[in-house]
Amino acid sequence: GNSVTQMEGPVTLSEEAFLTINCTYTATGYPSLFWYVQYPGEGLQLLLKATKADDKGSNKGFEATYRKETTSFHLEKGSVQVSDSAVYFCALNNAGNNRKLIWGLGTSLAVNP
C-alpha cells in the first residue's frame, strides 16, 4: 500500500541554520509528492510539490527533489528564519487512489533567534 514516513520532531534550530526534514515513501506507480506547512493556529498550506522523478519543487527558499531511486522527498532550506517555525507535513497522492492524500505524521520545527 501507500505510506509516508517522516523524521520525528521536534526539530529545534537557530536562525540561519541549515534545515533538512527527511521524508520517504512507499507507493505503487508514480505518485505526486507534496510538502504542506501549518503555521500555528492556521490551516494547511501547500509549500511545494513534485509530480515526477527528478523534479525539484521549490518555494520560499525551501526545496525538495523527487528521488525515485531512494523513494525520498527530503525538505531542505539553506538558512531558516524564526518565521519558518511551523509543522511540516510530507504527503503523496496517487492517481489510482481517488487522489487521496497519504500523510506523514508531521515534523514540528522551532527556530530560535
Place this chain on the structure above:
Amino acid sequence: EAGVAQSPRYKIIEKRQSVAFWCNPISGHATLYWYQQILGQGPKLLIQFQNNGVVDDSQLPKDRFSAERLKGVDSTLKIQPAKLEDSAVYLCASSPRRSGGADTQYFGPGTRLTVL
C-alpha cells in the same frame, strides 16, 4: 482567485449537542474533502466528494457524522451528537480535476471545535 472558505472559525459546544460546519471550495473545483485534525496529529480524511457524489467515506463515523454537497459546490459537515473526542480542527480542501491524474489539494483555514 479566492481560496477555500470555511465557517465558523471557532466553535465551542457541550457534549451531546449538534454542530454544523460550512465549506465553500475554490470556484470550479470538482473534488471536495473534509478532514479531521486532532491536535498534534496529521489530517484524517473523513469524506471525499466528486461533484455532489461521495467517493470515499470509509473513515466517517456515520452514526454521528454526516456530510452533504447537494449542488456540487459548497458543503456542510454535521456532528450529532458531539462527543468529547470530536474536539479537533475540521479542515475542508478542494482540488480541480474531475478524473484521472494526481493533483493538488487546497485547504481552508479550518474550524476549531471544542467539545466540553
